[in-house]
Amino acid sequence: MISDITLGQFFPGKSLLHRMDPRVKVLLAIAFIVAIFLCKYVLTYALILLFTLFLIAVSGIPFSTILKSLKPILFILVITTVINLLFTGGEGEPLFSWWKIRIYEVSLWRAGFMALRVVLLVIAASLFLTYTTSPIALTDAIESLLKPLSYLKVPVHEFAMMMTIALRFIPILIEETEKIMNAQKSRGADLSSGGLIRRVRALIPIIVPLFISAFQRAFDLATAMECRCYRGGNGRTKLRCYKIHFIDVFMLLLFSVLIAAICLGNRYLPGIVGWGYSL
């Protein structure tokens, strides 16, 4: 079924991460991504890996779900690793050489680091933004963080409204697609056999009704909004007001420490411990 896709699925819960202010979570997600790219050295990578594991444990999201979220990037992951392994040169004796392929020790490390980066990136983004933050809270946070831009006449509120509506309609459209597919299957539509052209043509009976109902919904929504005198963000108050709590301050501090530790670690650890590669 289509609805099985974990397309940025919110995972309801009451964990530390769930209770954080969504604005802080957006900022921390960005900070985390920066932190990942700051890492240059085995031990700093180890540090950020440990920290990610800590976040997963705190979020209370099952580990299997996290692994599932990595499935869509598997292809990218393999490509990056292979390219890094084969096509980034190194110095000295290659570890392995056959025909024109030479694998150096340094490219082994580099490929490993690269793969780890991509994996951590996806885990961090889904952990902070999609698994523990409801789509509504997320758009609220983005609207509030982009607020300064509205002084430059950027239509921030309209932008956030569009995002909210789009996110809100994804599950509805998925449900609708499923309904239409079932109706056409009941009339003997064959969606899963035949060549490419036959399969594409088999989609027409699904796409046409889907478009028609999507447009109909859009018109209905516009009418409903006008009936309630919606006229954009001016003077509008919020149903949900966010406040910074102790957890948010604590996490911000924790992140500052993490980033400081990574910067210091990159600089001094190789001199002290003296092993591993840096990029």
Added chain:
Amino acid sequence: MDILTLNHVSYTYGRGTPFCVDALRDVSVGFEKGKITGLIGHTGSGKSTLVQMLNGLLKPDEGQVLLDGADIWEKPKEIRSVRFRVGLVMQYPEYQLFDETVRADIGFALRNMGTPKEEIDERVREVAGFVGIGEDLLNKSPFDLSGGQKRRVAIAGVLAMQPEVLVLDEPAAGLDPRGRREILGGLCKYREKNHASIILVSHSMEDMAAYCDNVVVMRGAELFAQGTTVEVFARAEELQKVGLDTPQISHVAAKLREAGIPLEGELYTVDGVAEAVLKLLRGEGKA
């Protein structure tokens, strides 16, 4: 003889996720051949899930669905042939229309079945007649029709397969009384002509009493009651406890009886009560 049988069927949506919901729990029920069986129950009682089991849109987690005694999932690759034999009209089926003309849309299932061209045209005209779609509408775009006409075209698109069993999920929802009568009447005509069985999901107890031979009642993912219409409606108090009702006219009959008017028989339709009252009046006239 049962044409369709559910044998200890269970189904859960979203298995293994925090959102899982039991839609059917150990449901065993038979649908009699050649009869009209009504399926009633509150929203969320598992009616729509049950209906989707019948033509293999959903596969039971546990248990079997038997069509004429054979498990429909015995050869999963041939499930399409089951769908041609068990025609399913979904709720608000007008959303399924897509083709350029009404004629082509009704013929969609027939083209999927591989029916020869000349026969398609003939059958399309025949089923359009059952649902009251005139010859003049056949070349129009289905999107130019009114809501009621779209509904009829969508139902015709399933009737065209000439299924042995016709399953309809609220075919008359949101229609005016005349539209209801015409559509349900058309289905009865189809049944007589093709000796088909019908399974009708409805919220209208009046329609149940007027059209159905048997009634199946669902409640909270489980089977609550099944039997002939008279048997099930005789359990009025139990039905009311689960938030369902008997036809309005049966309340009138009950009140009349309470007031000391000795109406005879099992009275669940307006015509039935009218007849009983007339009989009484004539009887008194003679005496």
